[in-house]
Amino acid sequence: MSMGILDRMTGRPRDPAVDEAIRAAALELTQEQGYRGLSMEGIAARSGVAKQTVYRRYRSKGEVVLDALVGFAFTQLPDPDTGSLRGDLTALLTATFRAGRGVAGDLNRALAVEALQDDEFAARLWHKLIAVRREAVAELLRRGRERGEVTHPDEEFLIDLVYGPYWYRLLFGPAVLTDARAQQLAEAVCRAAA
Amino acid sequence: MSMGILDRMTGRPRDPAVDEAIRAAALELTQEQGYRGLSMEGIAARSGVAKQTVYRRYRSKGEVVLDALVGFAFTQLPDPDTGSLRGDLTALLTATFRAGRGVAGDLNRALAVEALQDDEFAARLWHKLIAVRREAVAELLRRGRERGEVTHPDEEFLIDLVYGPYWYRLLFGPAVLTDARAQQLAEAVCRAAA
Amino acid sequence: MSMGILDRMTGRPRDPAVDEAIRAAALELTQEQGYRGLSMEGIAARSGVAKQTVYRRYRSKGEVVLDALVGFAFTQLPDPDTGSLRGDLTALLTATFRAGRGVAGDLNRALAVEALQDDEFAARLWHKLIAVRREAVAELLRRGRERGEVTHPDEEFLIDLVYGPYWYRLLFGPAVLTDARAQQLAEAVCRAAA
Amino acid sequence: MSMGILDRMTGRPRDPAVDEAIRAAALELTQEQGYRGLSMEGIAARSGVAKQTVYRRYRSKGEVVLDALVGFAFTQLPDPDTGSLRGDLTALLTATFRAGRGVAGDLNRALAVEALQDDEFAARLWHKLIAVRREAVAELLRRGRERGEVTHPDEEFLIDLVYGPYWYRLLFGPAVLTDARAQQLAEAVCRAAA
DNA sequence: TCGTAAGCGAGACGGTACGTCACGTCTTAAT
């Protein structure tokens, strides 16, 4: 959220309303005009905030979008416990795909653009978002492993298998992030994991 | 390559050396400075060509990169026929991953950036590059289907499964496009396809 | 005028209408809001020209003002030949003071601001404006020397005596650049020169 | 110095060390980077003082510089009484020119910049600095008038003649504020005054 | 052979956004 590593306790405190306005503006603009139409200048203008005030908090528009996305409710991944790996994965992937069809899809695309061009940002993105999502799958897999549903030794690989098609389709033609696809994918991962 | 629908037959013909210089400049700059450092302005400067001359051939830097990449040797996908789906997929994925570790990876990233921001370009990219690669896998799957190795009805889904992890890793941390991973993936796809 | 040392002969030629618009905008803005209210940004906006287009011609607003002033008619100093040093000086100083009471005074003040803060600019100002004005006085003094009206050996000093009070009053309280003062000054210089 | 018209007597008293630090910082920065590099922001930073603390005392950087300069020893003009106008003027001008060659020159230039852009400040500068200096000359002239050395009726004009060349040279090329020049000038003023 | 039609290098031009700097005001907690 705030860029400071340690919270300062001196000086005028940052206005939380400003934080909110910036995030809101970033979301609005991304939805209205796509990521191409998003700029630090535009965010500042829309949120009625000075450019410096945005730069004080974020290095780039990517950071703004990331922060805005992290604040989203549907980012809180469900941690379903249906009793079977397939059920768990289906639940998680369905939720993921559904989010991907909405605003979150646009935001994810925006983050991808930034990450592809900036390694530092890619690293931050990984820690703040990607790693969290991966951990959710890892947890499912651990439970599956206890039940004997998972024998494949390489957890990382399996997680790639879960999220790979999601991002692939986010990149090229968003038309297929359907619930049916989510189910197919869960099934496929189960087979691979066995 | 040439943007004209119908070849004009009057006036001074385009200089092929210029085409070459532009592509070369795009490659060099992408490698040296990443996609962020790539600009139409820069391409023109580096190739010693007027800006207009670049615009006469390409709408955007994405198109330049796409054209440059298409001209690459390792873009010609192998069409292995090892006798088994697993063998075929392993061969194809190994080749793909290897390319992804080199320059082609940078170029693919560049194309992704452009595609994410421009739907028109995304469509062109799909037709010129993605569709071709997908067709290669489709062919393997057809052969596997004849042999009875493939029973899964949804070919499109399986192809997503093949390429999804590749792009996912191209986005986030390129460190894992190893030969071993290619093999793992081939194996997983086989299981899903069965 | 144009910043280029040698005129290029390739590329699209600069639009003279743009030159004109920039100078006009600079003059208008200086008169309307004083030098403090003058900015490269404002000049560009007022003249309906892109900021880069201004920067392509001038390094700073000082240069713009200088160029604008040099283009002025009343910059062409009179070279009076009244037959006496006192007559000549009176004519020249009266003209100078009169100009100083009008727009040229504001512009001169603007140039002083810039020169005081930038040695490089001060040098250019000297060559383009100050030196020219000094040469006019030098010519008068030479004629006076032939007539025996001038015996003082240090021409530079005498010129300082002519222009010093002018700039002093331009700096502090512009109320006294009267014709009477011009005459007094001419008289005083004559005495000093004798 | 202190901006308050009436001294307040409640609350925490102002720290005199702060006053000193601000003036010192202003001097240092002016010498190091010229007036262009001087800013309220910079003064505060260099003096280790909050920005507000500077603004509480001074309206603008010009005021700071003025205050700093007024505090200088060599600002106390000598009131020589050599017995002749020429002697008096030579003494005063030599002192003035010498100071102009040092830090005081830079400070004077700085004040000129501010005064040229801000009429209110120009007025304050006149009262606090210029008028004082002019009065010193006026005193010399009065004495000269008693002795019969001065017959010229316009005292103001003569004072302009004394200080004009000084400021002129402060503006354009400081190389000539020599002792010899001071003497020449004193001589010329004497002749004009006679 | 000569005109017409493009290609080409060069660079001007109106734009938009960048990221930074300083301004002058403000809000906080501590003194």
Place this chain on the structure above:
DNA sequence: ATTAAGACGTGACGTACCGTCTCGCTTACGA
């Protein structure tokens, strides 16, 4: 009330590219 610290709206800075344009020059082909 003063102080250090720093947030904040504002406005300008100087730069980078964008995509289009206008020059003068050069290559071709076809009449």
